[in-house]
Amino acid sequence: MVCIWIFLILLYLTPLCLVAFKLFSFLWLLLSYPLRLTRNIMGIKRRQRDDHNLKGPDFLGKINYLLGNYEYIIRSPRNYSLGFVVTAYLIITNIRSLIHNQAPGENQIYPLILLILTFYTIHHEILTNLKMAEILRTNPSLHPRLFFDIYKNLLGPFFYSIPEKMETISPLGIQFGQTGRSQKSIKPTLNFIGDTAHLAHVCLKALKYVGHEYAREVFDPFASMWGKRLLQVVGAQFEIIGSEKLQNLTGKNILVFNHKSQLDFILAFFALSHIRLASKRGVKVRFITAKDHFLDNPFIYDFLG
Numbered sequence: 001m002v003c004i005w006i007f008l009i010l011l012y013l014t015p016l017c018l019v020a021f022k023l024f025s026f027l028w029l030l031l032s033y034p035l036r037l038t039r040n041i042m043g044i045k046r047r048q049r050d051d052h053n054l055k056g057p058d059f060l061g062k063i064n065y066l067l068g069n070y071e072y073i074i075r076s077p078r079n080y081s082l083g084f085v086v087t088a089y090l091i092i093t094n095i096r097s098l099i100h101n102q103a104p105g106e107n108q109i110y111p112l113i114l115l116i117l118t119f120y121t122i123h124h125e126i127l128t129n130l131k132m133a134e135i136l137r138t139n140p141s142l143h144p145r146l147f148f149d150i151y152k153n154l155l156g157p158f159f160y161s162i163p164e165k166m167e168t169i170s171p172l173g174i175q176f177g178q179t180g181r182s183q184k185s186i187k188p189t190l191n192f193i194g195d196t197a198h199l200a201h202v203c204l205k206a207l208k209y210v211g212h213e214y215a216r217e218v219f220d221p222f223a224s225m226w227g228k229r230l231l232q233v234v235g236a237q238f239e240i241i242g243s244e245k246l247q248n249l250t251g252k253n254i255l256v257f258n259h260k261s262q263l264d265f266i267l268a269f270f271a272l273s274h275i276r277l278a279s280k281r282g283v284k285v286r287f288i289t290a291k292d293h294f295l296d297n298p299f300i301y302d303f304l305g
Helices: 002-011 013-042 051-055 058-099 106-138 144-155 187-209 212-234 264-271 298-304
Strands: none
Touching: 002 013, 002 058, 013 058, 013 106, 058 106, 058 144, 058 187, 106 144, 106 187, 106 212, 144 212, 187 212, 212 264
């Protein structure tokens, strides 16, 4: 039983810290209210604090990032597996209680707490995703490292101040350097799959809670971030040649892409993000078809027709 409790506490470590911090902040605000009221009545002004003092201790920032990174990894598997099991358990036990005319037992209190924590983390996830959508919409050239650092810090339990000055990156000749010899590892692939899922979730939340027009606006910056993150994860060098031929195009244009790997097409959005048409708007890549994905796919071509 002790092992089960330890396992559940570890699963919900970040939301538990978040709830505890919220309660502590509320109690501190409540207890300090008489003092602040007295100061206002007596006309005492508080000494202005500089930005460094407002940031808080560095170790809290590190703890916030670590817990946010942990939540970034464990959140979806936990919420959509354990959360589903707990919900099913509560529904089944309540139906059995109604059938046998019994009152709900005390054993339902703990699953109910877990269910409340699950819904709270889902709500927190939605707010965080909408914040990240707006951050990238207003900063489309944001560096992928900074984007995901902000994302993970916002998932942490403590207050986090979003930087005013943000590092940007251009597709015109970049290199994510690697230290040491190149190694074959599945870790970058797994990391990139997780990052892809999170980027997709942000776009879907923008579509669901803000609307189609907003989702169309944030899609291209997120598709570009998708390519930037791939380059960062694999430590690649990226160079564009001949892009000046695409500047100031008029009318509607069809771009034909060719790629040597299954991941090259991801880079199209980032590679064209600096191009400006004659109308001064950017190139919005929309794939019509891909021969190797559709016509050469036996499942789609032969089975689905």
